[in-house]
Structure formats: structure tokens, C-alpha cells
Amino acid sequence: MGRLGRDVSEIGFGAWQIGADWGEVDEDEALATLHAAADAGVTFFDTADVYGDGRSERLVGRLRRERGGERILVATKMGRRAEQTVENYSPEHFRAWNDRSRENLGMDTLDLVQLHCPPTDLYFRPEVFADLDAMVAEGRIAAYGVSVERVEEALKAIEFPGVASVQIIFNPFRQRPARLFLDEAARRGVGVIVRVPLASGLLSGKYTRETTFAADDHRSYNRNGEAFDVGETFAGVPLEAGLDAVEELRPLVPQGASLAQLALRWILMHPGVSTVIPGARNPEQAAGNAAASDVPSLGDDAMARIAAVYEERIAPHVHQRW
Numbered sequence: 141m142g143r144l145g146r147d148v149s150e151i152g153f154g155a156w157q158i159g160a161d162w163g164e165v166d167e168d169e170a171l172a173t174l175h176a177a178a179d180a181g182v183t184f185f186d187t188a189d190v191y192g193d194g195r196s197e198r199l200v201g202r203l204r205r206e207r208g209g210e211r212i213l214v215a216t217k218m219g220r221r222a223e224q225t226v227e228n229y230s231p232e233h234f235r236a237w238n239d240r241s242r243e244n245l246g247m248d249t250l251d252l253v254q255l256h257c258p259p260t261d262l263y264f265r266p267e268v269f270a271d272l273d274a275m276v277a278e279g280r281i282a283a284y285g286v287s288v289e290r291v292e293e294a295l296k297a298i299e300f301p302g303v304a305s306v307q308i309i310f311n312p313f314r315q316r317p318a319r320l321f322l323d324e325a326a327r328r329g330v331g332v333i334v335r336v337p338l339a340s341g342l343l344s345g346k347y348t349r350e351t352t353f354a355a356d357d358h359r360s361y362n363r364n365g366e367a368f369d370v371g372e373t374f375a376g377v378p379l380e381a382g383l384d385a386v387e388e389l390r391p392l393v394p395q396g397a398s399l400a401q402l403a404l405r406w407i408l409m410h411p412g413v414s415t416v417i418p419g420a421r422n423p424e425q426a427a428g429n430a431a432a433s434d435v436p437s438l439g440d441d442a443m444a445r446i447a448a449v450y451e452e453r454i455a456p457h458v459h460q461r462w
């Protein structure tokens with residue numbers, strides 16, 4: 141993980157699903173899912189203070205304790221417990237949010253804290269990054285990073301030498317980071333955490349035009365960006381366009397693999413990526429995602445075809461937006 145100086149599994153785990161916003165996942169199932177990921181070799185777990193208002197952090201904290209002694213790296217996020225103004229990213233709020241996350245996770249020093257998709261203007265406030273340096277010096281956090289919506293925010297963020305990692309949306313339906321950002325991050329030694337790798341499940345190929353989602357699932361209530369950035373739901377791809385494109389990817393799935401694993405393998409084909417954090421709601425999904433590490437590299441023909449499907453069917457919807 142670049143500047144972080146820690147080794148992590150190339151397939152990590154996204155713990156939003158076991159917090160809230162994806163329909164019901166009960167506590168036993170959530171813990172079994174976390175353990176299935178760890179059993180499969182996952183050592184990087186991404187969470188946030190707002191996922192289920194702390195539920196996700198508490199579950200990840202329990203996993204850490206129950207797997208005592210194993211090298212598990214926990215990345216959490218802060219910044220979304222208040223209205224999204226630059227002023228709210230203050231030293232007082234940072235320390236209050238940090239105290240709460242340390243308690244939820246049961247850790248004195250957090251491994252990695254990411255600013256949770258802050259307003260673009262924040263990247264032009266060096267004093268905020270100086271304060272994060274101070275939090276490292278205080279021993280509250282071992283390192284910090286940012287989670288961004290846009291490629292340009294990522295490029296600005298890594299000008300700050302203390303930024304250890306950038307979390308960004310990157311998948312066969314969101315290819316722009318490959319052209320502009322990944323090489324620059326690698327050159328500067330910044331860790332890259334890839335989120336929404338399955339385009340909220342769209343790239344698993346299991347949905348149809350008839351699929352419905354629970355009312356408390358953001359794939360129902362944020363389809364048009366009603367609650368947060370629309371790019372977080374199906375990676376910003378209109379569902380119908382995504383379903384058509386998925387059918388064109390299906391023939392490329394390697395023997396014995398799944399479409400979800402094809403998507404994860406495509407991401408891992410990019411050397412600038414440090415870890416990919418698919419979300420999972422049950423142990424089978426967690427194990428299946430971790431097994432993408434064993435899927436052979438994709439050939440030039442498959443890579444070219446995925447690029448062409450993106451250009452023809454997806455880029456017009458997303459390329460100039462993020």
C-alpha cells in the first residue's frame with residue numbers, strides 16, 4: 141500500500157453492506173461474512189463511521205478481536221456526520237469523530253482514516269491536511285487518505301505528501317482513472333483502493349429488468365442521486381444501459397469463473413491498484429470475490445473487447461462526469 145508501508149491482500153472487503161443501505165443483513169450473517177473473507181486470505185477491511193451509524197465499524201472491530209494476532213488492516217472514514225461544508229472538517233470535529241471510531245473499532249490508533257468524499261474545495265485547504273498530520277503525531281491515526289468522487293480530486297489530493305491512499309471508483313464501467321490517475325499515484329507511492337468494483341452488483345450479471353431492490357437499499361432510493369452522489373449507485377450507469385453492456389461482457393468470462401470475478405480480475409490487471417474492496421452480504425459472495433485472485437490474467441483480446449464495450453455503451457453516460 142505505497143506510502144502506508146503495509147502489505148495488504150489485493151482483494152479486500154467493503155463493509156458498507158453489513159452496516160446499512162443494502163437491505164437487511166443480520167448480525168450473525170454479517171460476522172460470518174467477515175470471517176469468510178478473512179478465511180479466504182483477505183487482510184484489508186474498509187468501513188466508515190456512518191455505515192449503519194457505527195454498526196459496520198463495531199462488527200469489523202469484533203472481527204479484529206476474534207482473529208487476534210492476524211495482520212488485519214482496517215480503513216475507516218470520517219466526515220459525513222455533519223453537513224457537507226468545508227468548515228465542518230474542523231480540528232474539533234475530527235477529534236470527536238476519531239474518538240468515536242476508535243471506540244467502535246476498539247483500537248487506540250486507527251490504521252487508516254479516509255476523508256469520506258469531502259467537498260471539492262477541501263482539497264484546496266492545506267490547513268486541513270496539516271491537521272491530519274497533527275493527528276498522526278498525536279497517535280490517533282497511523283495514516284490518512286481520501287475517498288474521492290472525481291479523478292481531478294484524486295490528482296489534487298496526492299499533491300499533499302501525507303496522503304497515503306486514495307479510494308476511487310474503478311471498474312469495467314468506470315475506466316477513466318486508468319488513463320489519468322493510476323500511473324501518477326504509483327509514481328508518488330500512493331496506495332489506491334478501488335471501490336464499487338462490481339458497479340453495485342450490476343457487474344455480477346445477476347440482475348434483470350425485473351429485479352427490484354428493498355426500500356432501504358440505495359439501489360432503490362438513490363437511483364437518481366436523491367441521497368448522495370448518483371455515481372455511488374451502479375457506478376452512475378443507468379440500469380438499462382448497464383444490463384445491455386453486461387450481456388456483451390458475459391462471453392468473456394474465463395472457464396470456471398464468474399462475471400463478478402472477470403470484473404475483479406480486470407481491475408487487478410492494472411498495476412497501480414493496491415487493493416479492491418468488493419462489498420459482500422453473505423459468506424459465499426465474500427469467498428467468491430477473494431477467489432478472483434486465482435483467475436488467470438486476461439488476454440489482449442479480452443481487454444480490448446472490454447475497452448470497446450465501455451466506449452460504445454457506457455462512456456457516454458459516465459466518462460465526463462467523474
Ligand SMILES: NC(=O)c1ccc[n+]([C@@H]2O[C@H](COP(=O)([O-])OP(=O)(O)OC[C@H]3O[C@@H](n4cnc5c(N)ncnc54)[C@H](OP(=O)(O)O)[C@@H]3O)[C@@H](O)[C@H]2O)c1
Nearest residue numbers: 154155156287335336337338339340341344418419425428
Ligand atoms: N464514498 C465512499 O467512500 C464509498 C462509497 C461506496 C462504497 N464504498 C466502499 O466500497 C465497498 C464496495 O462498493 P459497493 O459495496 O458500493 O459496491 P460493489 O462492491 O460494486 O457491489 C456490491 C454488491 O455486489 C453484489 N455482489 C458482491 N459479491 C458478489 C458475488 N461474488 N456474486 C454476486 N454478486 C455479488 C452484492 O449485491 P446484492 O446485494 O444484490 O447481493 C453486493 O451488495 C463498500 O462496501 C464500501 O466499503 C465507499
